[in-house]
Amino acid sequence: MNRWGEKAVYALSVISCMMLFGSVATLLCYLLIKGLPALNLGLIFGSTPVGDALLLKRQVFDGIFPAMAGTLALILLAITIAVPLGLLAGIYMAEYSGRFTRNVFGFLFDLLSGIPSIVVGLFGFSAILFLHHHVSEALVPSLLVSALSLAFLVLPYIVKTTQMALETVPRQTRVTGLALGATKLQNIVFCLIPESFSTILGGIILAVGRCAEDTAVIMLTGAVASAGLPNSLFKGFEALPFYIYYISSQYADQAELNQGFGACIVLLLICATLFILAAIIQRKVKHTLLYRH
Amino acid sequence: MSALVCCLLVLLILGFMIVTGLPLFGQSQAMDLLTGAWSPRNNLYGIAPMILGTLWISLLSVTISFPMSLGCAAYISVLGGHKKATVMKGCVQMMTGIPTIIYGFVGVFLLVPLIRETAGRGSGMCILSASLVLAVLIAPTMILFFIQSFDRVPRSWLDAVDALGGSRVQKLVYVVLPACVKGIVTGTVLSFGRALGDTLVALMIAGNAVQTPNSLLDSARTLTSHIALVSAADFESMEFKSIFLCGAVLYLITAVVILGARLIEKRGNHE
Numbered sequence: 001m002n003r004w005g006e007k008a009v010y011a012l013s014v015i016s017c018m019m020l021f022g023s024v025a026t027l028l029c030y031l032l033i034k035g036l037p038a039l040n041l042g043l044i045f046g047s048t049p050v051g052d053a054l055l056l057k058r059q060v061f062d063g064i065f066p067a068m069a070g071t072l073a074l075i076l077l078a079i080t081i082a083v084p085l086g087l088l089a090g091i092y093m094a095e096y097s098g099r100f101t102r103n104v105f106g107f108l109f110d111l112l113s114g115i116p117s118i119v120v121g122l123f124g125f126s127a128i129l130f131l132h133h134h135v136s137e138a139l140v141p142s143l144l145v146s147a148l149s150l151a152f153l154v155l156p157y158i159v160k161t162t163q164m165a166l167e168t169v170p171r172q173t174r175v176t177g178l179a180l181g182a183t184k185l186q187n188i189v190f191c192l193i194p195e196s197f198s199t200i201l202g203g204i205i206l207a208v209g210r211c212a213e214d215t216a217v218i219m220l221t222g223a224v225a226s227a228g229l230p231n232s233l234f235k236g237f238e239a240l241p242f243y244i245y246y247i248s249s250q251y252a253d254q255a256e257l258n259q260g261f262g263a264c265i266v267l268l269l270i271c272a273t274l275f276i277l278a279a280i281i282q283r284k285v286k287h288t289l290l291y292r293h
Numbered sequence: 294m295s296a297l298v299c300c301l302l303v304l305l306i307l308g309f310m311i312v313t314g315l316p317l318f319g320q321s322q323a324m325d326l327l328t329g330a331w332s333p334r335n336n337l338y339g340i341a342p343m344i345l346g347t348l349w350i351s352l353l354s355v356t357i358s359f360p361m362s363l364g365c366a367a368y369i370s371v372l373g374g375h376k377k378a379t380v381m382k383g384c385v386q387m388m389t390g391i392p393t394i395i396y397g398f399v400g401v402f403l404l405v406p407l408i409r410e411t412a413g414r415g416s417g418m419c420i421l422s423a424s425l426v427l428a429v430l431i432a433p434t435m436i437l438f439f440i441q442s443f444d445r446v447p448r449s450w451l452d453a454v455d456a457l458g459g460s461r462v463q464k465l466v467y468v469v470l471p472a473c474v475k476g477i478v479t480g481t482v483l484s485f486g487r488a489l490g491d492t493l494v495a496l497m498i499a500g501n502a503v504q505t506p507n508s509l510l511d512s513a514r515t516l517t518s519h520i521a522l523v524s525a526a527d528f529e530s531m532e533f534k535s536i537f538l539c540g541a542v543l544y545l546i547t548a549v550v551i552l553g554a555r556l557i558e559k560r561g562n563h564e
Contacts, residue, residue: 006460009462009465010462012364014368016360016362016364017369020365020429024391027403030403034402110555111548114486114490114547115544116491117490118517118520118540122524125524206390209390215392215492219521220520220521241392241394244394245394245398245497248397248398249497264394264395275387
């Protein structure tokens with residue numbers, strides 16, 4: 001390869017870096033310029049006094065407070081469902097499964113994590129419709145259905161993180177407990193899990209991030225444009241990403257649009273905070289790739 | 294052991310999903326639905342336009358994203374200096390955390406008017422805009438995957454190039470890239486799967502018109518946005534049933550993509 005060829009390869013790679021970083025930077029700058037003016041307490045609480053809103057004395061009508069509360073409730077529910085299941089399944093995959101089951105289950109979990117989120121949403125939606133028609137009329141798309149579907153969406157991710165964290169514990173640490181006479185279960189609970197705790201926790205936080213940002217699932221399973229604060233598991237709810245989607249297609253005037261930009265920044269801040277938190281906890285982010293959105 | 298129960302539970306749900314999708318394929322009209330046109334007035338509910346729209350958008354976005362990602366990954370792991378590369382890698386990882394809805398939102402208000410004015414016709418909501426946004430969306434995942442496979446090249450090979458007086462570019466072109474062909478193919482295939490499964494970007498930007506797309510500036514509807522749009526329809530209608538077919542098709546394509554990626558990886562291990 002001659003000198004010019006080398007220079008061309010180098011230049012191409014620099015150009016592609018600049019293209020990618022440039023476009024993402026443009027995106028973020030545009031968002032900041034448009035959204036920052038709208039970013040104040042009024043965006044979140046509307047015209048309701050802050051104290052009253054936080055103490056749930058009064059409803060917030062023209063702010064994104066209900067949407068934020070909905071997202072929070074959704075995350076809490078989904079994570080409470082997904083974490084125990086995911087942890088146990090991950091422990092099973094790493095410690096108890098044989099070679100064959102590990103291969104087969106590994107493939108199935110891969111498949112699960114590759115399913116488009118809208119298909120997961122569709123599944124939750126059709127399941128609840130089935131129940132609605134055949135069990136009870138009271139069952140409609142709701143907070144609980146969304147949380148279950150979301151839990152299902154992030155489950156393979158938690159399983160994979162747990163499995164990887166356990167499998168990468170050094171062999172010496174692994175056998176020490178056993179050599180001292182611990183049973184297999186004791187070894188897992190008192191030795192392996194504490195050892196890999198930070199990685200697992202980081203994975204869980206990233207899963208929280210995915211719950212916070214996912215729109216396709218909740219769109220089908222219970223998110224609505226206005227529901228107020230979430231007060232029942234069996235009713236529709238508001239969520240931040242769905243609010244943004246709704247604004248983008250239905251905004252009536254410039255003020256509403258500005259609110260949408262503000263909401264985008266809030267969501268971005270939440271996700272970035274979660275991500276940085278996970279990175280700090282894991283020290284260096286062992287990034288298991290998520291193959292879908 | 295309760296862990297086993299959990300595993301089985303997960304698999305049970307997976308099985309249930311497959312079962313709910315299957316009956317559609319058993320019917321004799323399944324092929325008509327797959328290849329037919331979409332025209333509810335004439336009682337035609339074929340999803341062929343959606344399949345085509347999905348393929349156009351995801352193929353185009355991978356085509357745009359691939360060279361960009363390869364260049365970035367090459368710069369970060371081989372060509373660039375260590376310090377710069379670490380910072381850039383951190384940035385790329387952060388990018389995977391940006392919510393999809395934000396790409397969609399900014400795409401609608403920034404890119405769509407731009408495309409509309411440049412093209413001089415149409416609404417600007419077209420395959421091209423959606424693919425561009427999607428390309429940026431899938432790039433970080435692709436880059437991280439490429440970097441991962443670049444880093445698996447044995448240290449001694451790289452040292453050998455240095456010892457022979459090779460430059461960084463030579464290292465990249467003659468050693469790293471040939472050694473990573475499989476990793477690159479796997480990463481691209483998986484990103485294709487991701488582009489395929491994305492809902493929000495296509496739903497917000499591609500325009501959602503049901504038609505067989507003829508040019509990049511045509512509006513198109515993907516399988517995923519079809520599900521999102523039609524799910525509000527009547528439960529018993531054929532329109533509603535068609536979205537299960539869409540789901541099943543997406544499911545199948547995803548399975549093929551992941552199986553393919555796994556096979557490629559496995560073959561790499563044997564050699």
